[in-house]
Amino acid sequence: MKLLAATFPAFLSLFVAAAVTGRSPTFNDVTLDIVNADLAPDGFTRSTVSANGTFPGPLIRANKGDTLRVTMNNKLVITLSTDSGMRRSTTLDFDGIFFDTPNSYNEGTPFVTTCPVGPNASYTYELPLGEQTGTYWYHSQHADGLRGPLIIYDPDDPQADLYDVDDENTIWFISDWWHNKSLAMLESYQATQIIPVADGSLFNGAGRFNGGPEVSYSVSTVESGKRYRMRLINASARSDFTVSIDNHTMTVIAADGVATNPHVVNTIDLLAGQRYDVIVTGDQPVGNYWINTVLGGGTPRRNPNLNITLGRGILHYEGAPDAEPTTPMTLGPDEADRILLNEWELSPLVPIPAPPADIELSFFTSMTPNATSPSGFNTEWNINNISYVSPLVPTLVKIIDGANSEDDFGTKENTFVLPANKVIQITFPPSDEDELHPFHLHGNNFWVIKSNGSDIVNEVNPIRRDVSGAGAGGTTLRFTTDRPGPWFFHCHIFWHMNAGLASVMAAGPDETRAQVKPDAEWDDLCDAYNALPAELQ
Template sequence: MMQECWILKCSGIMKFLAASASASLLALRALGATVSTRAPNVKAITLDIVNAQGAPDGFQRSLVTANGTYPGPTIVADMGDTLVVTVNNRLDDPTMRRSTSIDFDGIFFSTDNAFEEGTPFVTACPIAPNASFTYTIPLGTQSGTFWYHSQLSVQYVDGLRGAIVIRNPNDPNIDLYDVDDESTLIQVGDWWHNTSTSLLAGYVATGIVPVSDSGTFNGVGRFQGGPEVPFAVVNVEAGKRYRFRIINVSARNVFTMSVDSHNLTIIETDGVATVPLTVNQVEMLAGQRYSVVLEANQPVDNYWFNAPFVGGDPTRNLNQNATLSRGILRYVGAPDAEPTAPMSLGSGTALVEANLRPVEAKPAPEPDMNITLNLVVTTGKAQWNVNNVSYLSPEVPTLVKILDGANSSADFNVTENTFILPANATIQVTFPPNDDDEAHPFHLHGNNFFVVKSNSSDEVNTENPIRRDVSGVGAAGTILRFRTDRPGPWFFHCHIFWHMQAGLATVMASGLDDIRAEDHPNAAWEALCPAYDALPTELQ
């Protein structure tokens, strides 16, 4: 079980490494989020969004961070708590975006707090430099593994990403593991030496999605020809069972997780308790999360915790060597050394998403409305289209328009790609097969969905499909269903953020009358748009 220490400032979860020109390394422990109990079941967290120097893979650069670290501090709460997250924007580096906005991936929102959801130009305006905003988020009955990141443009490429863990003392799989604490949280992500603004400019100019320089495992990595940054170490004790909460915090890359000589038993998928499924490899698209149980039942030694990735043509970035993306699983009593055995990449049973089942089995409700989304890229341009529309953020956020009386698609710009949905209905979204060579991890804000047909299989499962909030869309076709019993304007987009920025997004807006009746934004939210709109372009 996790210890209470994890909630407090005593937790030092992640390391991020800074290297001087001579490649000497300075390891810095990430500070835990400042958390206090203001009232029963309220967790107050402060995230100072600041620029900081760092070198997660040995290459020194300016970062965009929460509390000065990459990844940012982990937010830990219990099921039923309310998070009160104060975000202070202190960004001052003119080479990057200086406004910001935080999204809490996988957390449900409802009619009365849609304005707290944090999607720029959908549910709110960004937070201007030297301004603050407090998100109040009741967690309700949710538990599991989530994360937060900047939702503004592709800003989280610069480092603004962190984990959220919601603990459930009545986890239906609790008897399967002995340890679930700060040491068992794994965050893997793509890393980039250039700033997001310069990378985005290159993408717009060429239509070629940027290729990352490296991958990081718990905040550290290596690139080809770079310094030998020490691999992150995960310590285990023989005979114990460990719940590893793994989050792919990438803006593009797909990671395949495995541990040499060990099985992984999946028990959670994107915050949904999962019927235990034992595999050897887990492929994770950007934004996806899994909890896996590893039994430390091998001889005392060091083993590779493998996290190779794919994400574009590696010949476009010669810094990239995906096999350098890994950590070390170290048994108590093993030497302080790297494993001597070669990595067992690409071997064993791989996860098939269609084989996942929720512990709480529910049939997918019959659809009341059907939507087909066709995804097409404009050749040679940084432009993606959904049903022939490339999404562009409006100047006036979707929620503002709804509160002001918008009732139909005609009240929104065509480029907002906004679907008007009835409240308390089941919506089926069908993504036909496409021949793109990169699976698109589609993510729904504010809700999750039933994966009726996974891109991993031809099976159609309406009896007990897995529920999650990020699922792949690609060559085999995907069918999703979700309920609109949490009315709001919810962003539905590709979690490859380069694609999202290029238009691969929609807004699913449901229950507009309910929103107007129940959603009452506060003065701080109402001040966001005037403050942002008054900024000169270089500060936006």
């Protein structure tokens, strides 16, 4: 029987000293060095783009009301031929953080709110967290490894009586993993229409692949009788995961940072970019139990490295042997015993009825080849027959310089100019498309009026979140434009987004010009980026 190694990944926790000493924190100063590092979380060594040389990247912790200041130092190797399949310039995306006005220029979406930061340069992102709490993550070039958790704790959590433990050891950072580099895979996808399949998956930075070494699985340790707030993060470039724990239930208490009424399940489908907070109770006999994280979105036929049975962690009770479970590796509960989390069954702890829509948009998604490309095939994903292409000048720069209508943006920018302080409804009608796209809205939550898997329309107490699936069953989302600025709205599958499945919600151009005041550091980014040779961009 294989003995286990460390019980948790090397999460270096980055947290302001004031919070440790008990003084009310105001600013959290965090430094992330973005470097090339040779890592082997599943036993296969590859060069990565990483934060501080680890995977996952360091845990960023904050308290409700803090302001995070995250300094990113781009130390990616400038001349390294073996890393030619990865970009040298980068930004950071803090998934789910609102970036309230006037700070939206710090939001980090390349060519929407900013230009990328080149090698040997730095940028400090300021994130006023306001009333936000919950489970988030940061990433960039995440198919190449730059991903990490961001947790905002609430010292006065109204759900605190539901759990006993909530710390860095209760984060479940789940992700797909790729042995090849992102640019080469993207070029192959666009040329062939064959979407890349992951080589495997990682649970808290550890995993295995077919034929690879028996890397020790990551262990989550619990004590009998105690209740643990596990924070599930799907940090994948493509894959969804079906999560379960042998012989245990999970009580969902939050979705994408929004507290929910407790809802008991034993199986969760976790789409790329989604997060759930769940209560797991140590109520079973002392032992070791498999945490099943079954990867969706690929088959061994497309990648023989992939074995979805190997994606997992271990729930280890104190007092049990330091050993793997003796039970078989399954894909979770049998169908008859499965209690599946259905998004439409969740309700927010603090209900906010969805106001009536002022503007209604219909989004039709489709994939088409472009026969004019040299290869005869160029995979394009479309929203309303438009495949998004990043502009050379960021959307926010254009708005600050006077862009005021959709005619001021190129067709390929797929930018919707929306008046401020209105309610926008986006409907993905039912279709014949055989895809489920996890659509993510930057800088905002939306009400999920209708989930993809249900015909229920809920305007009274719908769940609010920032990632929801749009597919054949149809989805209706509603949000407000009370945060001026351009906000990226896109499929969270890396390959689909880069093939054009994206748009920009430009909320209140006049209000953006009046309220969003970038500093000199931001002003210099585009000039510096544009001066770089192509191989460093």
